Amino acid sequence: MNTLFLFFTQPSKLALVVLASMMALSSCISTTTSKPSDLASTSTEKKRPVKKKVKKLFAKKPGDAMADFKKDLASGRLELKQYGAPGKVTPYYNKILKDDLGIKTEVIADGLIDPDELRYAKQYNALMTIEIERKYGPGILKKARYRALLMEQQVRSSGR
Secondary structure, rough: OOOOOOOOOHHHHHHHHHHEEEEEEEEOOOOOOHHHHOOOOOOOOOOEEEEHHHHHHHHHOOOOOHHHHHHHHHOOOEEEEOOOOOOOHHHHHHHHHHHOEEEEEEEOOOOOOOHHHHHHHHHHHHHHHHHHHHHHHHHHHHHHHHHHHHHHHHHHHHHO
């Protein structure tokens, strides 16, 4: 190829550039090792790609929700999984849950969430909500959410 211009007069040249770029990017996959001490060494061990290792560590399978729920229930722990960007009411809601009801909250994703993680969180929360309402009465989480909304409005109106 002679020169790379912004506009290609021949589509075949564009296809060649795109293909070459894809090949170059595919050879630049970062990898990691299982031991931190291996990072400085030039070991010939087989290294796993970062993406697969991270996915394995943090991905929740849909069947895990029931198992985690049973384990938490057996240990007497009430907990809800939170995901997505937190709203203005979230800190007040979490404080009410923790202080008044003894319910912990675990953030499993702050922003974007994998569909499997979302399914896991919804299944777990549905099971835990049934148990929480059995213990504290129907609609207790809605009441807590409403109290948190009132607290947030009071703080906002007082100018803090």
